[in-house]
Amino acid sequence: MRAVLHIISDQQRHALALEDALLESAQGGADFLQIRQKKAPAAETHDLVRSLQARLAERAAKARILINDRVDIALATDAAGVHLAAKSLPIEAAVTLRARCTWQGLIGCSVHALDEALAAQAQGVDYVTYGHVFSTQSHPGIAPRGVTELAEIVERLRIPVIAIGGITAETVDAVLQTGCSGIAVIGAILERRDPRAATAELIERMERCAVRPRAAFSRRIDTRGSKDGKDV
Numbered sequence: 130m131r132a133v134l135h136i137i138s139d140q141q142r143h144a145l146a147l148e149d150a151l152l153e154s155a156q157g158g159a160d161f162l163q164i165r166q167k168k169a170p171a172a173e174t175h176d177l178v179r180s181l182q183a184r185l186a187e188r189a190a191k192a193r194i195l196i197n198d199r200v201d202i203a204l205a206t207d208a209a210g211v212h213l214a215a216k217s218l219p220i221e222a223a224v225t226l227r228a229r230c231t232w233q234g235l236i237g238c239s240v241h242a243l244d245e246a247l248a249a250q251a252q253g254v255d256y257v258t259y260g261h262v263f264s265t266q267s268h269p270g271i272a273p274r275g276v277t278e279l280a281e282i283v284e285r286l287r288i289p290v291i292a293i294g295g296i297t298a299e300t301v302d303a304v305l306q307t308g309c310s311g312i313a314v315i316g317a318i319l320e321r322r323d324p325r326a327a328t329a330e331l332i333e334r335m336e337r338c339a340v341r342p343r344a345a346f347s348r349r350i351d352t353r354g355s356k357d358g359k360d361v
């Protein structure tokens with residue numbers, strides 16, 4: 130089991146057209162495309178997800194889609210999961226909602242400290258992203274947290290920890306040495322002219338790492354969000 134690769138969308142940070150860049154990264158082997166369209170109208174994000182799902186299926190690309198923030202869009206598109214950011218619906222509310230419906234996708238969230246990570250785990254998330262590990266254009270002026278704190282969080286949690294923030298092909302080995310379950314990136318893939326090749330190179334480096342993830346994703350990863358796992 131190798132660590133997973135999440136590609137996160139950003140409306141400002143992409144060299145190719147965003148949808149094309151995401152598809153290229155999926156064809157390069159990305160495991161998750163996390164659709165993070167801050168401030169985009171729901172209809173626009175919904176249409177982007179639907180279009181990506183259709184184009185991924187045409188290409189037989191296996192990447193799963195996670196929706197940032199919008200639980201409603203995750204349900205409506207039967208996405209593989211929802212990622213809760215700092216100002217999203219509280220974890221407890223998202224977990225309760227999932228218990229009441231047929232959608233059974235992943236629920237993940239962003240954390241930035243050990244106590245937040247432990248609280249998120251106790252509230253029932255399936256994974257956390259922890260960052261930012263290195264300096265990142267997305268959060269300028271906030272000090273990076275580094276791999277030592279990442280290693281402590283990985284050690285203390287039983288659920289998968291995905292490292293995020295400034296991770297590149299050059300630094301991925303040091304990140305994976307912590308035993309984290311994956312990495313999430315924007316710039317290392319979406320700001321490249323050839324996201325497919327950049328993804329393939331990053332995955333090759335991930336596969337070469339001798340340290341394996343301490344925690345595996347739950348079985349929810351194997352299906353689309355709905356209980357029967359059928360494709361839409």
Ligand SMILES: Cc1ncc(COP(=O)(O)OP(=O)(O)O)c(N)n1
Pocket residue numbers: 165213214215216239240241260261267268271
């Ligand atoms: C200290 C700190 N606070 C917030 C963030 C970013 O928050 P997040 O919920 O992950 O939202 P986006 O990253 O999607 O903007 C941070 N990195 N550090």
Ligand SMILES: Cc1nc(C(=O)O)sc1CCOP(=O)(O)O
Pocket residue numbers: 137239240258259260261262264265266267268293294295296313314315316317
């Ligand atoms: C979206 C995001 N969230 C972070 C967090 O720490 O929560 S860091 C980050 C930016 C990731 O982009 P890049 O790989 O280009 O640094």
Ligand SMILES: [Mg+2]
Pocket residue numbers: 239
């Ligand atoms: Mg974040």
